[in-house]
Amino acid sequence: MSFAATLVLMAEIWVWIGLAISALFLTIGIGRVDEDARGAYVFRPLLVPGIILIWPLVLWRWWIIETGRDDWAKRHQPPRAFHAQAWMVLAVVIPLIFLAALAARQSTELLTPPVLLEAPQ
Amino acid sequence: MSVKYIPVQWNPNKYVYDAVMLAAVAAFLWFFMFVSPDLLAHDRPITGQIRTARAFGACAFFMLTVILCIGPLARLDARFLPLLYNRRHFGVMAFFIALTHAYAILGWYFSFTPIETYEALLSTNTSFDRVRGFPFEILGLFALLCLGVLALTSHDFWMKFLTPPIWKALHFLIYAAYAAVIGHVALGVLQDGHATGLTVAFGLSGALVIALHLAAVMKDRRAGDPAASIAQDGWEVACHADQVEEGFGKVAVLSTGERVAVFRQEGKLSAISNACSHQNGPLGEGRIIDCLVTCPWHGFQYNVTNGRSPEPFTETVPTYDLRIDGAKVLIRSEPNPPGTYVEPVAATPANKDTV
Incomplete structure (x- = not known):
């Protein structure tokens, strides 16, 4: 099996596990971890694609809340400093990518002009 | 504000916001697909399918650029705060526009491969060791996945469930996605030496986003909140x-x-x-x-x-x-x-x- 085929297979397995977890979470878990979700059913199908994408995070948060380990203080500590650090890096990385790509660009004028081939006799 | 969750929380302000956004997207796509070919009179015209794919791709890129400008603009000048109010709908829309671009590309370039479509996408070009001919499709796929995570975890439930700091950390993926999109575009469509207008437009967009964020960072450092x-x-x-x-x-x-x-x-x-x-x-x-x-x-x-x-x-x-x-x-x-x-x-x- 090729590397690409393996990646596609892993993605499919990821999706199937995500579907199973979303069925479990949306029927049993969601009402236990969030009082605002109790009795609210119409919005739940909207969460399925998100659960499929990040199901390990969903399981981790479900476990944290169920076991009473949720730290309320952390809810109010936004990661503000990251913005500045991220944009210091991106201010270098983005122009670098852009300029490197333009430098690698080939001039189409220099390419050999197309030749009409004779049909084999 | 939440009492019981509903699928989408709309109000009159959000209707106006979304209507303006939809009208702008429709105008952009219409101009790109139906007006620009006659206006620009390309000496090497492209097929309608490729133009459609590029229209949606370009639209997603410029939407992403505007989305990334809103945050620093609101920090620099409070008059831009109304734009921040419903930015989430903007982001979800950008994801679906990008998804349409990906669907059009797969339908045009990967329809008749002897192997499975996604396998073909991942294996057609694996020249990761060079700039010229780099598999820019993978950068686009990565950016689309990031936008998907952002859009599909945008409901208020996710913020409360994950907690705002974790949700925000997850949504920092937007920065990686933007860098990947710049690479996807620059190593993809901009490799065509004739695309001067697009090159200038994409370059200026990236420069604008960087300049606004750096200006906001400098403002925060100069006039930030005092320490107790x-x-x-x-x-x-x-x-x-x-x-x-x-x-x-x-x-x-x-x-x-x-x-x-x-x-x-x-x-x-x-x-x-x-x-x-x-x-x-x-x-x-x-x-x-x-x-x-x-x-x-x-x-x-x-x-x-x-x-x-x-x-x-x-x-x-x-x-x-x-x-x-x-x-x-x-x-x-x-x-x-x-x-x-x-x-x-x-x-x-x-x-x-x-x-």
Whole structure:
């Protein structure tokens, strides 16, 4: 099996596990971890694609809340400093990518002009 | 604000916001697909399918650029705050536009491969060791996955379930996605030496996003929230009482790194966390309206004496004990659990000259 085929297979397995977890979470878990979700059913199908994408995070948060380990203080500590650090890096990385790509660009004028081939006799 | 979750929370303002956004997207796509070919009279015209794919791709890129400009613009000038109000719908729309681009590309370039479509996408070009001919499709796929995570975890439930800091950390993927999109475009369509107009437009867009973010960072460093000074065990001086204007807040950064907002209501002072429980918006920059401070980002409201949203809403923020020592406002470093009532403290009126 090729590397690409393996990646596609892993993605499919990821999706199937995500579907199973979303069925479990949306029927049993969601009402236990969030009082605002109790009795609210119409919005739940909207969460399925998100659960499929990040199901390990969903399981981790479900476990944290169920076991009473949720730290309320952390809810109010936004990661503000990251913005500045991220944009210091991106201010270098983005122009670098852009300029490197333009430098690698080939001039189409220099390419050999197309030749009409004779049909084999 | 939430009581019971519903699929999409719309209101008249959001209808207007979404209508303007949809009209702009439709106008962009119409211009790109039907007007620009005749206007530009390309010497090497492309097929309709490729033009459609490029129209959606370009639209997604410029939407992403605008989305990334809104945050720093709102930090630089409060008049841009209304754009922030419904940015989530903007992001979800950008994802679906990008998804349409991907669908059109797969349908045109990978329809008749002898192997499975996605396998073909991942294996057609694996020249990761060079700039020229780099598999730019993978960068696009990565960016699409990031946008998917952002769009599909945009419901208010996710913010409450994951907590705003984790949700925000997850949504920092937007930065990686933007860098990947720049690479996807520059190593893809811009490799065509004839695409001068697109090259300039994409280059200027990237430069604008970087410039605005750096300007916002510099503004925050130059005129950021002042640090509180430690007074005695467990208490810190947040500000002077006469610096807090009636109906407004004054923000200070405690030694713990947390931001506290001191408000004056009917002459008395109260202190709550500066981070809104919805998206950690800056409550200290909000105004008190009808006895409630209103978050400038999305309009969530809290009673400043107990950090609770008005009934029937259930959001809460931590409160802080405070006392007056002469002209100084002292705050206890450790917050009270969210929703804890703290008796407001009488203080000298605000002096307009020192606010």
